[in-house]
Amino acid sequence: MRIGGFIGSAALALVVGTAAPAAAADAPEVEARSAYVVDSGGTIHFGKRQTRRVPVASLVKVMTAYVVLREARLSDTITITAADVKYAAGNGAMTAGLKKGERLTVRDLLYGLLLRSGADAANALARHYGPGKTAFVAKMNRAARSLGMSDTRYTNADGMPTPGHGGHSTAVDQVKLAQRALDDSTFAAVVGSKVHKVAKTSVHGAHTWRNSNKLLSRADGVLGVKTGYTNAAGYCLLFAGERSGRRVVGVLLGDQDERRFKTAERLLDYAGEQIAGG
Template structure:
């Protein structure tokens, strides 16, 4: 049985005014794009959305997954950044954007990874796919398996490049999920997405993400373009401790995808913030524990709790601690005891596990008997 212990743990940040002004947030911008999304990279909360579950061809945004898998393989120790990769004729022949590697060249993995991310090289993408999985076709199977693990429910990959193909589809929502994973899971390689140029074999090519030059807060991520997909851009930026991810697909030009992405990011940074509600070290309150050497135990959260809230809206946050029945010793630190539900203006913004903040050992025989007697008597009141 779940017992509500605390009706309202109001978070106080300075004196709360009796009639605090509610932050004003205008309607989000409407973009000239087929689909778009804005989300908080830390919490995953979606701030703006339009057609985010519509399946679309991802074009070179596909290479985000190609790069993610290569980073995974490096981190697992299956391959190394310094490994020489022999360039096949298939990789060399592939049309579209290129790193300009040649058949028979042996190129380090890390250079090919830069070729994929910065130069959007189809040749580099195929070379890495063949090195990791033996063939691009098998690599596409790995891409789909990884997409499933990440929760990209409406995505299916056919190749490593984004070259137009039947059934090669994703959604703006899934691209946002992939972008969060890129940033969180492989921070060392994520730095590559902010590089403005990459020079290989004497050919210095610029990153196609225009926002890297326009906004110092932007540090990635990837562009894409085909006739079917239109001009696309997944971008990310950090301001005042908040990281946002924007996904804009199906615009009419390179300039438009950049401008529309800027609108989303500006809106998010102006009107929202990532707020730390609790630290894992915070003791939220103490609760009675029966049969223990101590009469009470502190309650905490298993990990730091963050929420995306309107800028200046801290005073509207409330939290309920719900404990799963009466607590009994022994209890170990970190053991689940219930949950904390955080709300903003009545809407749930976080629902996290509550845990014991310390160990409580079982008491001796006579203390347990006395506690049992007290518990029995209190049950009548």
């Protein structure tokens, strides 16, 4: 049953097998195609087509970071290749502005990956820690299965459309991933940063990467997480914040650009009110 676009509490609890949400009479209007919001206590605050399989654009890079952080040392150094640069430029993807021959640490590449959403950084990390992109994508899919993301399939490390082999996920699965990823202090520090600067050295150029997640500047207590966009996926936003003593994690899939940030802010505040009113 739907109540103002919100799945009824009993039906939603059966779908996801967790605590039912609080009364939803005052839930914000959500125009994204899919949405899901849950807090660290297991209470679901919003759901809209949350188990529908859809492309998630650059939210894929959250799993890329998750896999890298399980294997890499932050001080590891990776040399950027011409293929890394060409891959991003040739596919019209967002880039971190990396240059052939640069040598950057994993720590810095994670900022280029998650703040700037650089497909060049994603390509370099996948190539190095697969080793090779095919092996890396296999690791991403194994990690998804281990996290219970049963409706997720990855085809690359950056979220760009793959002709004939499109990947997919769901709002529920993306929130599961974000909850686990945010438990890693390095991941949390990266996605919670508004800007990251890499000073020029003899082995790499200077870079300044600003976070594309405008929610960090719109509201207090925001923890991240990641923006995304492709024509097929629409504008996406995976977000998290501290509200009323709990961590609230949510996602909007298939939304409009500026609207996703406004909606996420309202959903965070709504969840906080529901928790406080407990």
